[in-house]
Amino acid sequence: MYLNEFLLLSAVLFSCGVYGVLARRNGVLVLMSIELILNAVNINLVAFGAFHGQVDGQVFALFTVAIAAAEVGVGLAIVLLIYRNTRSIDLDQVAQMKG
């Protein structure tokens, strides 16, 4: 087993996620990009856990999965609320306050 492959995969996923958050203007796609970053984290944690022969990494990954679900639930609720009020999920449209 090589650790490097897992770390490279997770680094690529992480970069895709960060790019998606910064470049996408659609609310739901931004949420999906954040999920990509969190999955990169999980791959890292499980790979490092196996590398160290500990269960800690997997336990941390389980916590991340559970909490990410709660986060995305709240996020979708907020996007839905904005869709109801403005009929759009384009994040650039949500800019009433400036300065």
Next chain:
Amino acid sequence: MLAAFQAPHLDYAALGPEIVLTATLVVAICVDLALDERSKVWVTRITGLGILLATLPIFYLADQGISGEARVMFGGAYVTDTFALVLKALLLISGFVVFLLSFDYIGEGDYYEGEFAYMVLSSLLGMVVMASARDLVTIFVALELLSIPGYLLAGWRKRDQRSNEASLKYYLLGVLASALMLYGMSLIYGFTGSLVLTDIGAKLGGPAGDKPIVAVAIFLVIVGFAFKISAVPFHLWAPDTYEGAPTPVTAFLSVASKTAGFIALLELTFVAFLGRGDVTRPIFWVLAALTMTIGNLTALRQSNVVRLLAYSSVAQAGFILVPFAVATRDEAQEYIGSAVVYLLLYAGMNLGAFAVVIAVARRTRSGAIASYRGLFSYAPGLATTFSVFLLSLAGIPPLAGWYAKFAVIRSLFVDFSVAGAALGIVVAVNTAIAAAYYLQLIREMFFRPAEEGVDVRPRPHPAPLVAALGITLTLTVVLGFIPGVVARLGDLSTIFTG
């Protein structure tokens, strides 16, 4: 063969505040179910009482803890030391003041009152857990427990598009920050093989800490919390969220939530990352200098009081970051102490400033600075109280804020360095800039005539709001005259380092 299961040692006394808060949450949600719409105020009353009850175990623990040792649970993952006790007390009192502020605000606005109290209490529980969290998993869980209700609270006015926007911006940047922080944490776990902060500290001080990737990991974790404390350049959500959210929520986010972010940074920096001070010090130096300067310069050209206070609280975060930027291992307690002193004093004056904003908005229904013109002529009490908080935020003696600034500047001279002296100059210049916009606001209240059409009849304020103003005003004035009390608390709050 499986080893026999051994139940972890549970110290129920040390978990007292958390147990009381959790029990209150359960009671509050059951009561909320049983009540009809008009009597939801009882949920707020029960949760407020629960917060007060949760402070009782802290007094007991403090009585025991000053002489005794820190109470350590779960292999060092959960520690109740004097640092945790002082900050738990601060968080609970701030939370209680927020309850007083929201008592009539949420009820009169016809919002979801029962759920509001429940969400604030959940968030408060997360903050209290954060004060004791000493491993990466617990810090992460506490961070999310305090943040997720915060996202919902910011968008509490569902039909108001500005409140929606406040919630969305806070959510997106908050979640991105915690994702970056988690990536950093996963790397730190990978290179040290431990999740407990004391072990990580020991490993990072040794050969494992010399890898360049560790510097990247530390940077990502600090960036994650820089969003939480709204440090420049990660502050962009703060003014919009503060303006769009209901004002009691703004007070909660700018005081309690920010304090929790600083607690996590203190734990991470002084327990885990101190072996790599060469990495953390430059990051914090840049963050502190940028946060103070840009926060203050942007505050100068605001025309809305809430946005002005938002940028002012961004700038205040910069002052609290100063001890981090010069922290060394030898005198760690000095730096922790000065950051804790600043947090304690900042809470009182900033909550008080928001309490006045709420009281004035009840009359004028506006947050524009122009609507504060001539406030002294028709509401002299409010105008004077606001001036006290503003002068304290500016750091003018004998109000509490001066000692906060003094503690931070003193930390620069504990161990003299060129970087520290340069930061001292930045602090001095920024204190002067900050005084300009606080005094400008005071001038509007005292020396300008009131605008046409303002209702100038005297008007009573609801009792909870008066109580909140009384608590914060007393703290701000009294602690300015006898700063020895907070100084002692700062000295006492030692972090358990194994």
